[in-house]
Amino acid sequence: MSTPLLLITVIFAAAVEMVEATTVVLAVGVSRGWRPSLQGAVAALVVLAAAVAIFGPALIHLVPIDALRVIVGTLLLIMGLQWLRKALLRASGYLRQRDEAAIFAHERSALAIGTRSGSFDGTAFAVSFKGVFLEGLEVVMIVISFGASTGNLGTASLGAGIAALVVGMLGLALARPLAAVPENALKLLVSLLLTSFGTFWIGEGMGVGWPGVDWAIVWLLGIYAAAALVMVSALKRRSRGVQAHEPRLQEAQGQESSV
Amino acid sequence: MKYAKGFAWFWWDLLVADTPELTAGALAMALAAYFIGGREQTLSVLLPLMAIALLAASLVKGARSR
Secondary structure, three states, X not given: OXXXXXXXXXXXXXXXXXXXXXXXXXXXXXXXXXXXXXXXXXXXXXXXXXXXXXXXXHHHHHOOHHHHXXXXXXXHHHHHHHHHHHHHHHHOOOOOOOOHHHHHHHHXXXXXXXXXXXXXXXXXXXXXXXXXXHHHHHHHHHHHHHXXXXXOHHHHHHHHHHHHHHHHHHHXXXXXXXXXXXXXXXXXXXXXXXXXXXXXXXXXXXXXXXXXXXXXXXXXXXXXHHHHHHHHHHHHHHHHHHHHHXXXXXXXXXXXHHO | OHHXXXXXXXXXXXXXXXXXXXXXXXXXXXXXXXXXXXXXXXXXXHHHHHHHHHHHHHHHHHHHOO
């Protein structure tokens, strides 16, 4: 698998999670102070990096590559399909779009209620740590999955590092949630990539001779993107149909009850 | 115990949550791939088709519940 494709995929996947983590770090920083917020975020990043350093090489050396690809492919396929489902339901109006500004305001008001005890703000540290750690665990899984399956843990880790650095610096420089980042579009793209890689690796692990060999990821991506477009349009049609049907249904029910 | 529960909850939330059909379907895909294994070309068509069917079924379920 080509290194640039691996790098780009991990950067995008990690960026989605980092945007969410940055919202929490910013909310803590603005409402409780930057020091404990950044301390919490850095502590979480150190723990996450340690997890990659410990489990990544261990997986590569201990698990046979074909078995690893099937396991990793299945995990990526599950995550990819879950993200894709959510992104498509959002794109067709069945789910509300994620609003970083609203989440930021909510976190900020919740944190403003608490009181600080002593010189070290444990609450701020813990909230920031938890926010980065939980979002980061998904990134760790993606880094280890991609790194172990391709035997290129360094590039996968580099991709996650670039995403964390760029998104984190951007958030701190702006000091407000990254609401302008088209998160749903990014999530849709990443989910298509994860689903394609997941399918590809399940097949690779089972000895499938993919037409086009590594280029199969590209045509799988194309097929899934086309299917996603058809599904969004079908969902939108269904949504319009339900909306048009509802007033008539209510009218009919009203007539029934008045009889 | 608290940490073990938290760890188990994390994995449940990450891999199952409100879409158990996708988890079960992806596992079924891997199993199907294992049993069909020998017929390699069939799998390169079957795997993406199964994933699309799985996603479509889950979307219908999701849209109906809203």
